[in-house]
Amino acid sequence: GESVGLHLPTLSVQEGDNSIINCAYSNSASDYFIWYKQESGKGPQFIIDIRSNMDKRQGQRVTVLLNKTVKHLSLQIAATQPGDSAVYFCAESLRDDKIIFGKGTRLHILP
Amino acid sequence: DAGVIQSPRHEVTEMGQEVTLRCKPISGHDYLFWYRQTMMRGLELLIYFNNNVPIDDSGMPEDRFSAKMPNASFSTLKIQPSEPRDSAVYFCASSWGSGFSTDTQYFGPGTRLTVL
Numbered sequence: 692g693e694s695v696g697l698h699l700p701t702l703s704v705q706e707g708d709n710s711i712i713n714c715a716y717s718n719s720a721s722d723y724f725i726w727y728k729q730e731s732g733k734g735p736q737f738i739i740d741i742r743s744n745m746d747k748r749q750g751q752r753v754t755v756l757l758n759k760t761v762k763h764l765s766l767q768i769a770a771t772q773p774g775d776s777a778v779y780f781c782a783e784s785l786r787d788d789k790i791i792f793g794k795g796t797r798l799h800i801l802p
Numbered sequence: 803d804a805g806v807i808q809s810p811r812h813e814v815t816e817m818g819q820e821v822t823l824r825c826k827p828i829s830g831h832d833y834l835f836w837y838r839q840t841m842m843r844g845l846e847l848l849i850y851f852n853n854n855v856p857i858d859d860s861g862m863p864e865d866r867f868s869a870k871m872p873n874a875s876f877s878t879l880k881i882q883p884s885e886p887r888d889s890a891v892y893f894c895a896s897s898w899g900s901g902f903s904t905d906t907q908y909f910g911p912g913t914r915l916t917v918l
Contacts, residue, residue: 725906732911733911733912734806734893734895734909734910734911734912735845735893735895735909736909737906737907737908740906780845789847789850789858790847790907791847792844792845792846793844794844795844795845
């Protein structure tokens with residue numbers, strides 16, 4: 692599998708509970724934000740995105756919240772399932788083709 | 803569509819050898835990105851192309867690294883000569899650009915490179 696980091700912060704959540712993964716982004720001028728999920732042995736997979744003119748966006752079982760005042764992004768996963776176990780990355784972009792990835796958070800699901 | 807295809811999936815080589823990583827983006831995507839992922843530095847953008855033209859290679863660590871995109875369906879990342887510190891997982895991603903900012907980037911499965 693890929694080297695996603697032995698020292699990543701880890702969030703342990705009981706199966707069926709809601710998960711909240713937080714991210715502090717670096718550039719107050721960033722206008723596009725994305726959450727990616729990376730399972731062991733795979734590349735990052737897009738989950739949900741949000742633009743800076745919004746503060747909340749919902750998908751299927753996932754919600755992203757953006758607080759531009761404190762440069763904070765969060766990913767909420769409802770009714771966490773074993774398949775949600777992965778490393779989650781937030782990423783930001785500033786009117787650019789490039790996106791900058793955060794360090795990642797490992798989500799561990801407890802049975 | 804099969805998604806982004808990368809080869810090889812695993813590469814083990816000795817220091818000083820040339821390494822070539824390959825990528826086939828999703829058909830119709832006009833942006834291609836090369837990333838490197840390590841425990842220490844996380845996921846780093848090395849270089850990206852738009853319509854086969856390199857746009858930003860500021861993330862390429864040294865002259866030992868080079869990337870090409872001879873056509874819309876193929877790109878290579880070459881390391882010559884390779885060093886142990888190049889050991890990492892290398893990802894290729896592609897997206898459809900909409901001008902000001904790109905659409906969702908779709909990642910390949912990665913190539914795990916080990917340089918002994």
